Amino acid sequence: MMTQLGQGGVSSPRPGIKIKVVCRVRPFLKGEEQDNSVQVNHAERSLVVVNQRNPSEVLKYSFDNCYDSQATQEEIFTENLVPLLQEVCRGLDATVFCYGMTGAGKTHTIQGTPDHPGLIPQSMKAIFQRQKEFLAKATPGTSNKFDIQVSYMEIYKETVFDLFKPRDPGMKEGLMVREDAKRNVFVAGLEKKKIISLEQFELEFTKACKNRATAATRLNQQSSRSHAILGVDIKIEDGATNKVFKGKLNLIDLAGSEDNRRTGNDAMRLDESKAINTSLLVLGKVVDAINSRASRIPYRDSKMTRILQSSLGGKSLGMMFVNIAPAKKFFLETYQALNFATKSKEIVNNAVANETKEIPRVRSINLQSLTSKRPSTFSRPSSRLGFSRPPSRTGMEPKTEAGDANYRELASRLNSNTKKSNANALIRYANKKLEEGNIEEGLVSLRQAQEFSPDNPELQATILRLETKIKSPSKKAQTANSPASQGEAKVLASSMLSPPRGLKRPFSNTSALPSLSSPEPDDSPMKLFNGLTPRHSRTASSTDVSAETSKTDSLNSSTPSISTCRSLRSRSRQAKAPSQITAVTSDSSMTEEQKANAALSDRSHPLLALFQMGKPDILKGIWPSGVKTRNSVAEFVQTNGLSVLGDLIPDAVSKKVLLKAIRKFNAQ
Numbered sequence: 268m269m270t271q272l273g274q275g276g277v278s279s280p281r282p283g284i285k286i287k288v289v290c291r292v293r294p295f296l297k298g299e300e301q302d303n304s305v306q307v308n309h310a311e312r313s314l315v316v317v318n319q320r321n322p323s324e325v326l327k328y329s330f331d332n333c334y335d336s337q338a339t340q341e342e343i344f345t346e347n348l349v350p351l352l353q354e355v356c357r358g359l360d361a362t363v364f365c366y367g368m369t370g371a372g373k374t375h376t377i378q379g380t381p382d383h384p385g386l387i388p389q390s391m392k393a394i395f396q397r398q399k400e401f402l403a404k405a406t407p408g409t410s411n412k413f414d415i416q417v418s419y420m421e422i423y424k425e426t427v428f429d430l431f432k433p434r435d436p437g438m439k440e441g442l443m444v445r446e447d448a449k450r451n452v453f454v455a456g457l458e459k460k461k462i463i464s465l466e467q468f469e470l471e472f473t474k475a476c477k478n479r480a481t482a483a484t485r486l487n488q489q490s491s492r493s494h495a496i497l498g499v500d501i502k503i504e505d506g507a508t509n510k511v512f513k514g515k516l517n518l519i520d521l522a523g524s525e526d527n528r529r530t531g532n533d534a535m536r537l538d539e540s541k542a543i544n545t546s547l548l549v550l551g552k553v554v555d556a557i558n559s560r561a562s563r564i565p566y567r568d569s570k571m572t573r574i575l576q577s578s579l580g581g582k583s584l585g586m587m588f589v590n591i592a593p594a595k596k597f598f599l600e601t602y603q604a605l606n607f608a609t610k611s612k613e614i615v616n617n618a619v620a621n622e623t624k625e626i627p628r629v630r631s632i633n634l635q636s637l638t639s640k641r642p643s644t645f646s647r648p649s650s651r652l653g654f655s656r657p658p659s660r661t662g663m664e665p666k667t668e669a670g671d672a673n674y675r676e677l678a679s680r681l682n683s684n685t686k687k688s689n690a691n692a693l694i695r696y697a698n699k700k701l702e703e704g705n706i707e708e709g710l711v712s713l714r715q716a717q718e719f720s721p722d723n724p725e726l727q728a729t730i731l732r733l734e735t736k737i738k739s740p741s742k743k744a745q746t747a748n749s750p751a752s753q754g755e756a757k758v759l760a761s762s763m764l765s766p767p768r769g770l771k772r773p774f775s776n777t778s779a780l781p782s783l784s785s786p787e788p789d790d791s792p793m794k795l796f797n798g799l800t801p802r803h804s805r806t807a808s809s810t811d812v813s814a815e816t817s818k819t820d821s822l823n824s825s826t827p828s829i830s831t832c833r834s835l836r837s838r839s840r841q842a843k844a845p846s847q848i849t850a851v852t853s854d855s856s857m858t859e860e861q862k863a864n865a866a867l868s869d870r871s872h873p874l875l876a877l878f879q880m881g882k883p884d885i886l887k888g889i890w891p892s893g894v895k896t897r898n899s900v901a902e903f904v905q906t907n908g909l910s911v912l913g914d915l916i917p918d919a920v921s922k923k924v925l926l927k928a929i930r931k932f933n934a935q
């Protein structure tokens with residue numbers, strides 16, 4: 268009897284495999300004005316984008332792989348699809364989809380051209396190659412089998428059509444999406460063609476592509492107006508071991524997200540566009556719901572997500588290509604696509620075998636990472652499975668010298684801002700600890716700050732003074748939370764946070780103390796942290812605060828968010844006096860929910876509510892670096908999903924309030 272593996276045949280699901288996200292920037296097209304606003308570092312798997320709303324900022328995103336316009340179709344395939352195909356041949360399901368604005372290069376990536384074949388033709392070629400080798404390898408006296416079946420459908424305005432069949436104009440409602448007894452979603456009546464050669468596949472596929480709904484928009488002459496899903500079912504029977512492997516590969520070309528003001532759509536196109544954008548929106552919501560481990564995931568809200576259900580949070584391995592157009596005029600679309608992609612990064616699938624270990628992605632800027640090569644997070648294909656892999660590109664450099672220089676310039680801007688920001692975050696944290704009278708912890712934080720700002724004499728002097736204080740037995744006794752010592756600690760701390768011109772110092776008696784702020788007003792920690800510091804430690808006037816809103820805010824946050832900057836600015840304007848907040852949250856007659864809501868209602872960062880709810884320990888536990896800034900929280904939430912926070916909060920009411928607040932915060 269044959270043992271069946273794959274498609275649910277393996278008994279112990281191993282959760283934890285995330286959807287890999289690969290970013291690809293297409294070349295400039297004819298007629299597009301060239302600029303350097305998007306720069307890719309292939310070796311580091313990241314890209315930086317100049318924030319067109321504030322060109323002094325660059326935004327950095329890291330992915331599992333990142334390709335510039337020079338990347339070849341073969342390179343993309345070999346580095347990303349080959350490992351996945353390996354898994355499919357071992358009985359796993361895998362889904363690959365391309366996301367991006369219209370004209371960003373999705374179809375080019377997934378289908379390609381005869382001269383530059385994309386992921387579909389290359390995958391099919393590799394599968395047939397694998398088939399040939401496997402059949403030839405059969406041990407004498409046994410027979411191996413390797414069957415390939417293919418389906419191809421499109422979802423056009425929420426209606427599913429079989430692309431292998433000519434469109435019947437009378438058939439308006441399309442194919443039905445159903446669920447079988449094992450709760451597997453399938454499309455009823457969708458033809459699965461048995462394919463016996465690559466030539467046959469090419470013939471069938473070319474014919475089917477002609478059935479796909481495309482129409483010219485102002486942005487793309489061959490714009491895809493539908494989502495196209497190619498399903499490849501593989502059944503492998505190993506005669507020697509009597510094992511059967513059933514794997515499935517889905518290759519999906521999503522319709523492009525569109526801004527109708529730019530696509531110049533007529534009424535019908537607008538209708539299509541609405542359906543496209545709605546289904547992509549639902550896809551985004553599904554991704555969000557999965558990331559936040561919501562009890563209800565809105566798969567059913569669109570046909571596409573319903574069909575993709577098993578690929579998003581199900582048993583399938585997943586890979587999303589996010590395609591980017593390089594020109595700065597597409598900044599908003601690029602920004603939106605990158606943010607969408609970083610959400611998708613958080614999906615965890617329950618793969619049934621062969622887990623690939625993912626290095627947790629920390630999206631704050633790693634100072635070393637700008638100069639060193641990251642280790643690969645992709646499993647290398649083994650020759651055993653028959654997929655060869657040419658050497659990948661190595662080294663820091665993008666493919667052109669000009670590109671290299673641009674990248675380095677942007678990266679160094681980013682780097683220096685981040686150093687300041689990290690140092691200031693640590694000083695801010697030290698400040699808090701010193702205010703609490705915890706000199707040891709404050710000192711540790713200052714020493715960490717010194718690593719980012721080694722040449723700051725005031726910082727050195729303060730550390731020295733605190734060290735002497737701690738070493739001296741008489742002073743040690745004094746530091747033990749006596750009001751006097753706490754006051755002294757505060758003064759020391761406040762001296763490090765000297766505000767830029769025009770802002771009052773947090774404490775009044777500091778004029779004689781050395782300041783750790785940089786001589787340039789731009790470098791002032793206060794300036795850098797106005798958008799980030801807990802509000803109750805601020806005394807700046809509202810106009811000062813808004814004028815000084817953190818420049819590094821969007822750089823440091825996980826999703827470098829313009830709207831976040833804006834909302835932080837507006838929140839800063841509404842900053843209340845510290846005593847008001849303390850009064851509200853220390854009112855013992857209020858429930859926790861009331862306290863949280865009170866804290867949230869003044870538009871504070873929702874996570875401050877946790878502090879104010881008296882749960883700083885929870886936050887302490889979840890902060891990766893111990894640096895308590897709004898950015899590190901936002902970053903952590905984005906990297907690990909909202910649910911991580913939620914799970915750490917035992918009180919269901921608080922959790923609900925917190926998650927609601929974070930969502931509200933992220934949506935702003």
Ligand SMILES: Nc1ncnc2c1ncn2[C@@H]1O[C@H](COP(=O)(O)OP(=O)(O)OP(=O)(O)O)[C@@H](O)[C@H]1O
Nearest residue numbers: 293294369370371372373374375487490491522523
């Ligand atoms: N990597 C690339 N190399 C060369 N040309 C590319 C590349 N990526 C995209 N293009 C070209 O850019 C144009 C738009 O690409 P494509 O049609 O793939 O976009 P799309 O994202 O699929 O758009 P839509 O969603 O509207 O279908 C095409 O002319 C395509 O040939």
